[in-house]
Amino acid sequence: MALKDSTEGYGIVSKVLHWGMALLILWQFLSAASRYFFEDTAIEAFFWPTHKTLGVILLVLMFLRLVWALINRSNRPPSVSLLSKTGHWVMYLLVIVIPILALLRQYGSGRTFDVLGLPIFEGFEGEKIQWMLDLGSDFHGELGWILLALIAGHTIMTYVHQKATPKKDVLARMWK
Numbered sequence: 001m002a003l004k005d006s007t008e009g010y011g012i013v014s015k016v017l018h019w020g021m022a023l024l025i026l027w028q029f030l031s032a033a034s035r036y037f038f039e040d041t042a043i044e045a046f047f048w049p050t051h052k053t054l055g056v057i058l059l060v061l062m063f064l065r066l067v068w069a070l071i072n073r074s075n076r077p078p079s080v081s082l083l084s085k086t087g088h089w090v091m092y093l094l095v096i097v098i099p100i101l102a103l104l105r106q107y108g109s110g111r112t113f114d115v116l117g118l119p120i121f122e123g124f125e126g127e128k129i130q131w132m133l134d135l136g137s138d139f140h141g142e143l144g145w146i147l148l149a150l151i152a153g154h155t156i157m158t159y160v161h162q163k164a165t166p167k168k169d170v171l172a173r174m175w176k
């Protein structure tokens with residue numbers, strides 16, 4: 001199986017990144033939903049503790065995926081339409097912007113922050129940085145739910161293309 005992408009289909013690196021991240025993103029939304037709908041219940045206690053750590057891991061993976069997409073840019077299966085191409089780039093952008101907004105808010109709170117034992121911010125004394133808190137509070141969750149809607153649309157469109165006549169077998173190039 002090819003490592004790199006080709007015009008016929010995605011290579012193993014793109015496939016592992018796509019499906020692996022799809023699972024992690026699903027978990028990320030389960031944890032967000034657990035907090036939004038089931039605050040202070042056993043459901044939140046089960047899902048929520050991974051949210052910040054997994055969010056940072058997703059940010060790192062998305063950067064790697066962006067670099068990989070740029071390396072393979074001229075050698076990928078052609079997009080079905082301009083809309084699908086734009087949709088894919090918007091999803092990239094959101095998976096980068098959403099965690100960055102949360103990290104800004106985290107920094108602005110002045111609290112120490114580490115991920116899997118790795119120190120990310122030291123924390124500081126004194127006043128919190130209000131604009132960072134506001135940016136995170138105003139946009140992190142909202143853009144998060146927009147991303148979820150885009151992913152739902154993306155999944156539905158895969159089904160629509162598979163069922164269309166003539167069939168556009170987009171699944172084969174990402175799955176087989």
Ligand code: HEM
Pocket residue numbers: 028032033035036051052053054055056058059095098099100102103106136137140141142144145147
């Ligand atoms: C791709 C990564 C991420 C996604 C898709 C995501 C998505 C979400 C969503 C949908 C919510 C629910 C918002 C609501 O209550 O309406 C949320 C809440 C939250 N997220 Fe994330 N998140 C991500 C990464 C992060 C990271 C890296 C952090 C921390 C460093 C973080 C911290 C929080 C916090 C503290 C809340 C609860 C407060 C709030 O509603 O904003 N998230 N997230």
Ligand code: HEM
Pocket residue numbers: 014018021022025026069077078079080084088089091092095151154155158170171172173174
């Ligand atoms: C489980 C549901 C999912 C299905 C059925 C699915 C299906 C597909 C298919 C068939 C393709 C190939 C499209 C083409 O070649 O034109 C694709 C590409 C893509 N998908 Fe998904 N996908 C899913 C989840 C996700 C999630 C959660 C994301 C979130 C970021 C995502 C982002 C992308 C992107 C950005 C591409 C373009 C190729 C790339 O850069 O990896 N997909 N998807």
